[in-house]
Amino acid sequence: MSGGDTAARPAAPTAERLEAALAPYLRAGCLLAVSGGPDSTALMHAAAAAPHAGLAVATVDHGLRPEARAEAETVARQADTLGLPHRILAWAGPHPRSGIQAAARAARYRLLAEHAAEIGAAFLLTAHTLDDQAETVLMRLARGSGPAGLAGMRPERNLGPGLVLARPLLAFPKADLVAWCEGRGIAYLRDPSNADERFARARLRRLRPLLEGEGLTAERLARLAERAARDDDALREIAQDALGRLAAEDARRLDGRALARLPAAVALRVLDLALTQAGGGEGRLERLERLLAEILPALAAGARLRRTFRGLLVAVDAGGTIRLAPAPPRRAAGPPELLGKG
Ligand SMILES: Nc1ncnc2c1ncn2[C@@H]1O[C@H](COP(=O)(O)OP(=O)(O)OP(=O)(O)O)[C@@H](O)[C@H]1O
Structure with a gap:
């Protein structure tokens, strides 16, 4: 635990901004995800x-650090003093051996969403x-993401029927929240995994002062995220309209020649929306770009093309129609004793 320093910066502006940021959500029932760090405290x-x-x-106890239980109990006591359940x-x-952070994150959201649904939180x-x-934007830049990824974390996202995940503090620098807690003598926890350089997020955090020296501040990265979100949303809306025209009766049957006339940024999103509506899973942008790069020349040449993609069969016929259908099951593998030989 740290905190308790009362000689801190004036906290009034942060307090007012906090109240304003939370007010729209607090009109309905809310479940707060609190790890005990300064932000969630x-x-x-x-x-x-x-x-x-x-x-x-x-509070989610991921069972990854021995102290996690005691930390969760500390949050429980603080909540109790505030009169909150x-x-x-x-x-x-079972916890996987690799990709533990991603698995912990998925488990965390699942547990929190289940509990929110159980108590009827909106x-x-x-x-x-x-x-x-x-940090999210930097990680996505490092992965070569497109605009949808560079849009970072959205302030709101649907988690299921009647439940919205909201991030009301996305515009608040962490330092302001730390100062706000300290100014009020509110104790908080420090998560040691935040400094664990086995994780990309922590390694990028170490680079931040260097990047800030070059003008790549958190504010600018967040502004990039907002702009990417704005532009990506606009392109998606345009793509949704275009899909309505290209697949007037059924999203599983697209007019490929009309698709080919669209700007690439729109065509990619039309294809993505059509694949999703036809039951295809999520996928990486690079693979979608490669699929479009195969479809376009086939359309231009009036050639046929068949590809399996995101669990769907994508078939282009000589007349320029693109059909999406569930991919046939893969051919069964040989008998087990033949596998792994040769
Ligand atoms: N163990 C936890 N129990 C409850 N809430 C948590 C826990 N860990 C994180 N959170 C919630 O998620 C917020 C972000 O935490 P943190 O930055 O550690 O997560 P992240 O893994 O980086 O984010 P993301 O969940 O989007 O990947 C916290 O402020 C808190 O609201």
Whole structure:
């Protein structure tokens, strides 16, 4: 635990901004995701102090660090002093050996969403900050993401029927939330995995001062995310309209020649939307770009093409129609004793 320093920067502007950022959500029932770090501790205290229609708090114990249970209990005690119900959600079952952070994250959202649904919360609120957004954008840049990825974390996302994940603190620098807690003598935890350089996020965090020296500040990265989100949303809307024209009767049957006349950014999204509507899963941008790069010459040459993609069969016929259908099951592998030989 740290905190308790009362000689801090004036906290009034942050306090007002916090109240304004939370107000639209607090009119409905909210579940607060609180790890006990400064960001989510600020979220919990600020929400508890504001007028609200019903609040509950949950902490996920991922079972990855021995101290996690005690930390979750510390959050439970703080919630109790604020008069808020608290639940510790344990990640049970086998933990994978690789990709542990991604698996922990998926488990965390699943447990939180299940609990939110159980208690009838309309919003699940997390305390992601401007710094988290900047790190997300940097990670996506490093992966070569397109505009949808560079849009970073969206302020709101549907998690299921009647449940929205909201990130009301995305515009707040972490330093402001730390100062807000310290200015009020509110104690918070430090998560040692935040500094664990086995994880890309922590390694990028170490680079931040260097990048800021070159002007690549958290504010600028967050602004890039906002602009990418705005432009990506516009392109998606245009693509949705175009899909309505290209596949007037059925999204599984597209007019390929009309697709070929669209700007590539729109054509890619039309294809992506059509694949999703036809039941295809999510996929990486590079693979979608490669698919379009194969489809376009086939259309131009009036040639036939068949590709399996995201669990669907994508077939271009000589007349320029693109059909999407569930891919036939893969041919069964040979008998087990023949596998792995040769
Ligand atoms: N163990 C936890 N229990 C409850 N909420 C948590 C827990 N860990 C993280 N959160 C919530 O998620 C927010 C972001 O936390 P953190 O930045 O550590 O997660 P992340 O893994 O980087 O983000 P993301 O979940 O988007 O990948 C926290 O402010 C808090 O609201």
